[in-house]
Amino acid sequence: MNSLRSWAQQIQHVCNESGKHLKQSASMRSLQRVSALQKQLGKQPKVPKPVTIVLTSLVLSAALGQRFYDQPRLSIGKIAPETITAPRDAQVENKQSDRRETQSARSISTPVWS
Numbered sequence: 001m002n003s004l005r006s007w008a009q010q011i012q013h014v015c016n017e018s019g020k021h022l023k024q025s026a027s028m029r030s031l032q033r034v035s036a037l038q039k040q041l042g043k044q045p046k047v048p049k050p051v052t053i054v055l056t057s058l059v060l061s062a063a064l065g066q067r068f069y070d071q072p073r074l075s076i077g078k079i080a081p082e083t084i085t086a087p088r089d090a091q092v093e094n095k096q097s098d099r100r101e102t103q104s105a106r107s108i109s110t111p112v113w114s
Contacts, residue, residue: 074080
């Protein structure tokens, strides 16, 4: 019986040692996989900073400057390069000019009493 007990203890000891060995080898393999993945990620080509800055500025200027590209090239006193016609007539009231003309007409006229 003693020999059977010692034999069982030896088997249990061997199983415990092999379990520790398996856990350790599994963790070593996972560490090796992680380090291999890190090496692969580190080897990817990186875009240099000046290229990134130039590309970013080009994209932003194209996106934000689009509304300024179609602006008419006219200024005060410049003749239009083509004939521009309005789709319909419009009546526009100039309040400042009307006020000035009204005041000048009042100052010119003489008051008449009846």
